[in-house]
Amino acid sequence: MRDQLRFLKGLAERPRMTGAVAPSGEALAKAMARHVDPADERPVIELGPGTGVVTKALIAHGVAPGRIIAVEYSPDFCRLLAERFPDITVVRGDAYDLDGSLDGRAPKVSSVVSSLPLVARPLGDRTRLIEAGLARMTKGTPFIQFSYTFKGPVKPIPGRFTAEASSWIWMNMPPARVWLFRRA
Numbered sequence: 001m002r003d004q005l006r007f008l009k010g011l012a013e014r015p016r017m018t019g020a021v022a023p024s025g026e027a028l029a030k031a032m033a034r035h036v037d038p039a040d041e042r043p044v045i046e047l048g049p050g051t052g053v054v055t056k057a058l059i060a061h062g063v064a065p066g067r068i069i070a071v072e073y074s075p076d077f078c079r080l081l082a083e084r085f086p087d088i089t090v091v092r093g094d095a096y097d098l099d100g101s102l103d104g105r106a107p108k109v110s111s112v113v114s115s116l117p118l119v120a121r122p123l124g125d126r127t128r129l130i131e132a133g134l135a136r137m138t139k140g141t142p143f144i145q146f147s148y149t150f151k152g153p154v155k156p157i158p159g160r161f162t163a164e165a166s167s168w169i170w171m172n173m174p175p176a177r178v179w180l181f182r183r184a
């Protein structure tokens, strides 16, 4: 209930950035986390972690907290994340300026897991973000993103990256799918 209230506060203050009326459900968070390799020792970048539902699922999936670098814009959510997950790295910054926010950290990563409300941004920004994430990853590993939309947040670009959607996760409000983007 407290997280719901925090979320509504975020929505009132920054509606386009918060982009949802409630934190992601556990089923959705689990469906995202399962695409991350817990045995890979490289960092995992989490974008827009909010209240930490996906962070918690990543840790439950076996990802060591010390591998997680969470990039979050809201100072309130940053404080909450640092309290809840003292062993992760919380970066207060703009995920769409990934290089600037990471400031030299994590040039190569295992995965990028994003809960950003992508569709609130112009298509060019979304595409640049996906490609900035993929540039840090090994070919074949996915940039993981959830979306409530039917068409998905970004169309694949032949020769650059592919897009694949999960089936609908109905145990989420609203129902969502997990999109996996991979370098072509």
Ligand SMILES: C[S@@+](CC[C@H](N)C(=O)[O-])C[C@H]1O[C@@H](n2cnc3c(N)ncnc32)[C@H](O)[C@@H]1O
Pocket (backbone or CB within 6 Å): 010, 016, 017, 018, 019, 020, 022, 023, 024, 025, 047, 048, 049, 050, 051, 052, 053, 054, 071, 072, 073, 074, 077, 093, 094, 095, 096, 115, 116, 117
């Ligand atoms: C849909 S909510 C995330 C929900 C999260 N999975 C949860 O359940 O709490 C989107 C999150 O992305 C953050 N966000 C939005 N735009 C951002 C940006 N440009 N850089 C970093 N974080 C951003 C918001 O502050 C919010 O925490």
